[in-house]
Amino acid sequence: MELTVLGCSGGVGAGLRTTTLRLNNDILIDAGTGLGDLSLPEMAQIRHIFLTHSHLDHVVSIPLLVDSIFDHIDEPIIIHGLEATLQALKTHIFNNVIWPDFSVLPNRTNPVMRYEVMAPGQSLSLDGIRIEMIPVNHVVPGVGYLIETENAALAFSGDTTTNDCFWQSLNQHATLDYLLVEAAFPNRDIELCRRAGHYCPELLAADLAKLKHKPEIYISHNQPGMEQEIFRQCQAAVTTHNVNRLTPDTRFTL
Numbered sequence: 279m280e281l282t283v284l285g286c287s288g289g290v291g292a293g294l295r296t297t298t299l300r301l302n303n304d305i306l307i308d309a310g311t312g313l314g315d316l317s318l319p320e321m322a323q324i325r326h327i328f329l330t331h332s333h334l335d336h337v338v339s340i341p342l343l344v345d346s347i348f349d350h351i352d353e354p355i356i357i358h359g360l361e362a363t364l365q366a367l368k369t370h371i372f373n374n375v376i377w378p379d380f381s382v383l384p385n386r387t388n389p390v391m392r393y394e395v396m397a398p399g400q401s402l403s404l405d406g407i408r409i410e411m412i413p414v415n416h417v418v419p420g421v422g423y424l425i426e427t428e429n430a431a432l433a434f435s436g437d438t439t440t441n442d443c444f445w446q447s448l449n450q451h452a453t454l455d456y457l458l459v460e461a462a463f464p465n466r467d468i469e470l471c472r473r474a475g476h477y478c479p480e481l482l483a484a485d486l487a488k489l490k491h492k493p494e495i496y497i498s499h500n501q502p503g504m505e506q507e508i509f510r511q512c513q514a515a516v517t518t519h520n521v522n523r524l525t526p527d528t529r530f531t532l
Contacts, residue, residue, distance in 0.1 A: 285312020289502040296335040313339035322350040329359035330436030331420035332366035362419040414438035416475035430532040432456040445488040454491035460499035483515035496524040
């Protein structure tokens with residue numbers, strides 16, 4: 279299994295894409311602006327999208343994706359997420375005002391997309407890949423995911439701030455090889471992080487002390503223009519793990 283980072287920024291700009299991770303050719307974790315760099319044939323291969331939460335930077339490309347591949351697929355794309363996350367899509371995006379309701383198009387028996395509710399602790403197995411939903415702490419209901427194969431395990435935090443649930447869930451597993459975790463703002467914005475439900479390096483380092491595993495750490499979701507400052511602070515604050523910057527086109531083989 280190969281995981282490819284299509285987007286990992288906290289915003290947009292030249293060379294910046296928001297959160298989109300691709301597993302092999304047919305599974306996405308979130309669907310931010312990074313999805314737009316795929317070709318039409320590549321987009322037509324997507325069969326599952328696992329969402330961490332409902333914020334726009336993580337779901338923005340779903341409407342344009344399903345519209346673009348409408349005539350190129352024979353089975354619906356399945357959108358997995360918390361009930362609250364999927365309800366937000368139905369109410370605020372696919373509501374026939376902002377965008378057509380593709381869960382009933384071209385017809386109710388053969389739509390181009392389908393919703394499937396998941397709950398924290400639940401897992402799905404797809405072609406030898408086990409994907410488990412893990413609760414986190416954000417300003418809207420949010421989750422991370424643990425992705426396991428028979429060879430390795432990778433966790434993705436989604437958007438979160440100080441919590442115990444994410445780390446306790448990871449500690450229940452025997453191994454963890456890679457951790458992709460957000461650090462949205464520098465330490466000078468620590469109060470903003472607490473209010474907005476994000477990590478800064480100081481808060482992240484304190485929570486990493488709760489993790490019994492020693493995975494390779496990759497920092498994501500940096501605010502544009504603050505990337506170097508955030509990474510330097512992470513390197514200084516996190517003394518228990520090896521810290522790397524997550525960048526587009528980073529690949530993990532599991």
